[in-house]
Amino acid sequence: MKQVFKNLRWxxxxxxxxxxxxxxxxWAVKNKQELEQQHFSKMDPVIMIPGSNATQNxxxxxxxxxxxNSIHKHDLLKLTVQTNNKITYTGSTNLTGKHPVIVIAFTNNKDGYSNIKKQAEWLRVALEQLIIRYHFNHFDALGHSNGGLIYTYFLEHDATRLGVRVQKFMTMGSPFNLNKQxxxxxxxxxxxxxxxxxxxxKQLEVTSVTGAQNYSTDGLVPVNSAAAExxxxxxxxxxxxxxxxxxxxxxxxxxxxxxQVVNLVQKTFF
Amino acid sequence: MITEKIIRTLEPFLLKWHEKISFNNVIRKTAVLIFPFVLIGTLSQLVQLIFFTPNSFSILVLHLGNFTGLIGNTGMLFKLLTESTLGILGILTAYGTAKFATEMHHDNQLAGLVGAISFLILSYRFSNRQFSISWIGSTGIVVGVLVGFGVASIFKIWSKPVPSKPISFLNRVFASFLSVNLSFLIAIILTVLINLIIIETSKINPNIIATHSHIFWIFGISILRLLMTFLGLSDGGLSFLSTTSNSTNLNVALIHHSLWSIPFPLTIKSLYIAYGNFGSTGMLLALVILILRESKLHDFKIVARWSLLPIIFNLNMPLMIGLPIMFLPTFVIPYFLAPLVSMFIAALAITLHIIPAMVYPVPTGTPVFLQVFLGTGGNWLALLLGIFNLGISALIYWPFLKLDEKVLMDNHLPSGLSDEKVSRS
Known part of the structure; x- marks a missing residue:
């Protein structure tokens, strides 16, 4: 009987x-992940979107x-979102530093409002993946030409749902009224x-950069269309x-x- | 084989030590006197650590405790109990040592009180005009013993024996009046000196130790740490070990999602806390398990049983006082050897990239044998190495436990806490 008790105890x-x-x-595994996430939330990437017909480069x-111009080299990660939501990553996939640069381009990079809506959806898909992968909770946005329009659409429709905060937003020659004079x-x-x-x-800080070859156009986008921003x-x-x-x-x-624009980007984001 | 050899070599030394019967007797009697307070204080410290410490292991990992409101405030009562027992251990030690070291025909009760008060005088800090909490508490044990023996020798020389039939009460008072004053005078002179030394040494920059990450430094500081705990100069807490190399390691590990590419794989944290302290200070957990399984001495078993839980949480006072380990030479060698061997094995394993270094922070009140497991993000191999080291430590303690038992039994000496003579049965 005593033996049984002894065994039971063991x-x-x-x-x-x-x-x-x-x-x-x-707990140890969870704790490790949480620590890593907290660490990476210090990361404040600058995510850039090119205009129509432009690639990730x-x-x-x-x-x-x-x-x-700077002592700290910024990592550059380039994404291209295909029409079936598949994403290809090129460049430095192991992001370090406070302000790495991420470029999001789209295989369908055509002009037009309907395409911009599609591209905004692909942007959301790409950001979702990026957030899961790199655990940042805020970033700065830069859109060249149509990229600015895609961002604007995204900011108005999807940004809050994604749980990330966009702090600064810069547009470069974005035709807010398309090609209308x-x-x-x-x-x-x-x-x-x-x-x-x-x-x-409400906390967004927006900078609009407009080029001008003469009083009416930057060579492609009418000055008035950019000013509609x-x-x-x-x-x-x-x-x-x-x-x-x-x-x-x-x-x-x-x-x-x-x-001048490079200088401005440097001062605004980095 | 080796066991017998060690016993044969060391037995004469130990016997010689036991012949200094007065010192041993005083230490053991004092240990008996303060043991209940040590036990109560430690157990209430344990309750506090498990249930009432914010962000502790049991709350974060096991989701136990975390009481708020009225129940949460009862944690304060346990803290009070700890501070009024463990917190005045130095004073109790001074009292006990002075009392037991003064022979019966002198006024040993008075000697005890004088010892306690002299100890208080020595604990006074001029810098903030307060008694030093750490001296009064468990870290003051070694000072307490010294003060006790000092006061006792003053009483032996300068006091008249207490008259067996005092004519008046004043007779008794003035029999020791000179020694009381002399004790206080010496204590005051010493406390001035001590305060001067403390003020001078506080100017030295303590960061010298913290910035080094060399392997000899790590082992050197660990030895120093073990020595201080053995002499009761520190309570075995691990907070001293946060160095800059640890935070660098943590940052790199978090950036690369890996523990393998950290810049300083060998640190005090990754060696001493992780493996040298895997079974509490001096790998005493190994000794406790050994006693519980193998010892023939009833007293040892009782002390080990009471010490097991506190030892798991790195509260080593019950074992240090109860067995006793502190001040007695029996377990000196394994007490130092076991952690150092464990650290050496761990250093080899880390250098050979068998196990990663412990980098992640660990909540307070984590059982000692889980520290490395949590600190490596749950690496099973690291845990196994710790258990292996615990086994090695048990092997190291084994001959010395046998030696202690043999000496005590062969010579019918009082074991541990009881004054009963041990006999071969």
């Missing part, structure tokens, strides 16, 4: 120990110029943007700053490489 003790170990193991020269003649897209502008994050952001977001760049290299496609 069984209970070892059962208790095994359960203790399993619980501890669970659109900002290579911008990042090169940025890195040339007149401001009174609103496109459906601009009308929608204005309609849903109350959904924009103010009807979307002004008085809704925390602040809205307009910068007009003229002189050499102020043509629409040159904007991301323009020295």
């Amino acid at each position: 069984i209970i003790v070892s059962l208790f120990l095994i359960i203790l170990l399993l619980i501890s193991h669970n 659109r900002f290579d020269s911008l990042v090169m110029l940025l890195n040339k 007149s401001i009174t003649d609103q496109t459906q897209m601009l009308a929608d943007f204005i309609k849903y502008r109350e959904n924009l994050p 103010k009807y979307v952001f002004q008085e809704v977001v925390k602040n809205y700053t307009v910068v007009t760049v003229t002189g050499s290299n102020a043509e629409h496609s040159d904007l991301p490489q323009n020295p």
Whole structure:
């Protein structure tokens, strides 16, 4: 009888120990993940979207110029979202530093409001994956040309649901009224943007960079179409700053490489 | 084989030590005197650690406790109990040692009180005009013993024996009046000196130790740490070990999602806390398990049974006082050897990339044998190495336990806490 009790005691003790170990193991793994997440939430990536017909390599020269000027080299991760939501990653997949640069491009990079809506959805898919992968909870946004429109659509419809905070947003020559010269003649897209502008994050800091070759165009986008941006952001977001760049290299496609613009990007984001 | 060899070599030394019967007797009697308070204090400390410490192991991992409101405040009562028992252990030790070291025909009750008060005088800090909490508490045991013997020798020399039939009460008082004053005078002179030394040494930058990550430093500091705990100069707490290399390690590990590429794999944390302390200070858990399984001495078993749970949470006072280990030479060698061997094995394993280093922070009140498991993010191999080390430590303790038992039994010496003579039965 005594022997039975002794055996029973050992069984209970070892059962208790095994359960203790399993619980501890669970906690240790969870704790490690939480620590890593907390660590990475310090990361504040700058996520850039190129304009129509541009690929994921659109900002290579911008990042090169940025890195040339700074001591800390920014990691560059490039994503292309295919039409079936599949995403390819190129560049440095192991992001370090406080402000890595992530470029999100789309296989379908065509112009037009319907495409912009699709691209905004692909942007959401890509951001979702990025957040799961890199555990950041805030980022800064930069959109060149149509990229700015895609971001605006995303900010008005999907940003809050995703649980990330966009702090700073810069557009470069984004045609908010597409290719319309007149401001009174609103496109459906601009009308929608204005309609849903109350959904924009109140703490957003917006900078609008417009190029100008003459008084009416930057070579592609009408100055008035870019200026229509103010009807979307002004008085809704925390602040809205307009910068007009003229002189050499102020043509629409040159904007991301323009020295003044690079300087401005550096000061705004890094 | 080896056991017998060790016993044969060391037995004469130990016997010689036991012949200094007065010192041994005083230490053992004092241990008996303070043991109940140690036990009560430690157990209430344990309750506090398990149920009432915010962000402790049991709350974070096991979801036990975390009482708030009225029940949460009862934690304070356990703290009170701990501080009024363990918290004044130094004073109790001074009292006991002075009392038992003074012979009967002197006023040993008075000697005890004088010892306690002299100890208080020595604990006074001029810098903040308060008694030093750590000196009065368990870290003051070694000072308490020294003060006790000092006061006792003053009483032996300067007091007249207490008259067996005192004519008046004052007779009794003035028989020891000179020694009381002399004790206080010496205590005051010493406390001035001690305060001067403390003020001077506090100017030295303590960061010298913290910034080094060299293997000899790690072992050196660990030895120093063990020595201090053995002499009762520290309670075995592990907070001293946070160094800059640990935070660097943590950052790198978090960035790379891996423990293998950290810059300082060998640190005090990854060796001493993880493996040298796997079974509490001096790997005493190994000794407790050994006693519970193998010892023939009833007293040892009782003490081991009471010590098991506290030892798992690195509260070693009941075993140090109860067996006793502190101040007595029996277990000195394994007490130092077991952790150092464990650390050495761990250092080899880490260098050979068999196990990762312990990097992640661990909640307070984590059982000692789980620290490395949690600190490596749940690495089973690390846990197994710790258990292996515990086994090695038990093997190291084994001959010395046999030796102690043999010496006690052969010579019919009082064992541990009881004054009964041990006999071969």
